[in-house]
Amino acid sequence: MASSSKASRAVAPPVPNLAFRRLRGHRSPNEFATVVRRAAREIGEQVSCDARYIGRVESGEIRCPNYAYERVFLHMFPGLALTDMGFTAREQVRGRGARNRAGTVSASGRPPRPPQAPDGAGEPAAHPNHHPCCSLPLGSGAGDSDEESDVLRRAFMTSGSATVAAASLGPGAVSVSVPGRPRVGETEVRAVEEAVRRIRLLDDRHGAAGLYRQAAKPLRAAYALLDAGTTARRSTEERLHAGAGELAISVGWLAHDSGRFEDARSHYAEALATARVAGDPGLEAHAFCNTSFLARDAGRPREAVRTAQAGQRAARQVASPRLLSLLALREAGGWAGLGDRASCEQSLARAHAYFARGASSTDPEWMSFFAEPELEALQAQCWSALGEWSRAARHAQRAATLQDRRFTRNLALYRAELAADLARAGAPDEAAVAGEQVLDLLGEVRSSRIESMLADTAKVLRPHGRTPAVASFLRRRTTPHPA
Incomplete structure (x- = not known):
């Protein structure tokens, strides 16, 4: 009976993907x-592909x-489906179909475990309300809290000697168990890196207001690993520092975009300290970049200049x-x-001049936006600050026209900037x-920053409230929008 139970749980060995190997060719x-990372940037996607991923x-x-890699591969090889590239159809490795094939009850009498995620990196199993962009559940229905936005689950995986247990960005607590002096390995580091990617993807789609408080939980978990853990090798320690620092910046941005400027300042300072300890110039530049942006928004323009120059x-x-281009734009602001x-x-x-040099393999992953x-858009903000509203509006219009509609949050931001500039340029309708x-x-x-911009625009437009277009906008803005 025991041997029968073991056989029922046996996992078939992986079958080499020869079709994908042929697509790689001589490279x-x-x-x-x-090439994969470059293709991702072409479509505004975020992947951290390396030789190890290709090998897997x-x-x-x-x-x-x-889903992110799927879009990239389909972009790279137009006309081919995933199955043509040697992959197994998604419904066969996840969700209800996979569970049905595995049977409803295991040999032990317990329900089977959910199938492994397609990318092998702890991605959740299929959910009835899946996020189409990054494979994360958005919640189960109308009963979900909008403020808490049940959108990020299992940001950390549970395994390894340093266990990040029950780490969830949905409702519920995050607990971190770090008994004794654990050894932090690949599992824990990849979990931190995955949390960063998921937060960024969801911010692109939904804005910061519903994410900030929950995103702070895995940040605490990441720094608990740094404080309490020892790593097997130097490279793992460096990746953990980089991941924790990037996570601090991501959470700081959520605070920034939600109008919590002091919280954002604290998170950015934490990231900068982590960068200095680790000797990581890329992380340091990123922390200074966001600090400069925050200083400008908080009305400290001289600090914005100094921190951009330091970046x-x-x-x-x-x-x-491209990184130097962005930092020059921060300085310009x-x-x-x-x-x-x-x-x-x-x-x-x-x-x-820097932007014209084009994208590079050295561009940081976080710069895909x-x-x-x-x-x-950043030029529009400069001209707006200088009071050249018509010129600012032209740049904002181009930003909104060029923006990929999948990045909903940025599209809303650019249009909000356009509305503000047009209102002050004397074009109320x-x-x-x-x-x-x-x-x-x-x-x-959900972005407090965007809603604040709309409120300021409404104040400028109020004297024109008798015109139909303005009256419609003012009426809609004061009507609660559906959750």
Whole structure:
């Protein structure tokens, strides 16, 4: 009987994916991973593909990629389906179909465990209300709390000697068990890195207001691992520091976008300290970049300039033109806040020169959002701060037109900027139309920053309230939007 039970639980060995190996061709796994990352940036996706991931695919360990990789592979090989690339159909490795094939009750009499995620990295099993962009459950229905947004589950995996137990970004607590002096390994580090990616993907879709408080929980777990754990090798320790620092920045951004400026400042400072301890110039540049952005929004333009300049000094060690471009734009925003038009234009010129060099394999993963729409939007903010409303509106219009509609939060932000600029440029009807387009997105996006921008625009438009377009916008803005 015992042998029968063991046989029923046996796992078939992985079958090598020869079709995918043929698609790689003559390129090395590392070279092919670079091509995958470049293709991801072309469609605004975020993947951290490396030679190890390619090896896992080709060995058959990854039977089906997650949704982000799926979009990238379909973009790389138009006309091919996942099965043509040697992958197993998604319904065969996850969700109800896989559970039915496995049987409803195991040999021990207990319900079977959920199937492993397609990418082998702890992705949740299928959920009736799956997020179409990043395979995360959005909640189970109307009873979900909008503020807490049950959108991030199992951000950390439970395994290894340092156990991050019950780590969830949905309702419920996160507890971290770190008995004695645990050894932190690949499982724990990948869990931290995955939490960062998922937070960013969900912010792109839904904004920060419903995510911030829950996202702080895995951040505490990550720093508990840093404080209490020992790692098997130096490279693992470096990745854990980098992951914890990036997680601090992501949580800081959620606080920033939710109007919690002091919380954001604290998280960014934590990330900067982690970068300095680890000697990580890329993380340091990222922390300074976000600190500069926060300083500008908080009305401290001189600090915005200084921190952007400090970020550029760190970024020179990363050798990423796009990172230097973004930091030059942050500096330009600070100069605009100080009313220094000449310095602002010099920084904008540097930003354009760096941007024109194009994307690079050295670009940090977190910069996937930084494409032409963001370049236009940050210029709009500069001209707005300098009081050149019509010029700002032209840049904001280009940003909104160019933005991929899958990034709902940024699309709402760019249109909110457009509405504000048009209102001050003396085009109230056009501003009202842009404002209503933002309102159309607020059922999907929760951003205190965007809602504050709309409130300011409404104040400017109120004297024009007798015109039909403005009256419609003002009426809709004061009507509670559906959850």
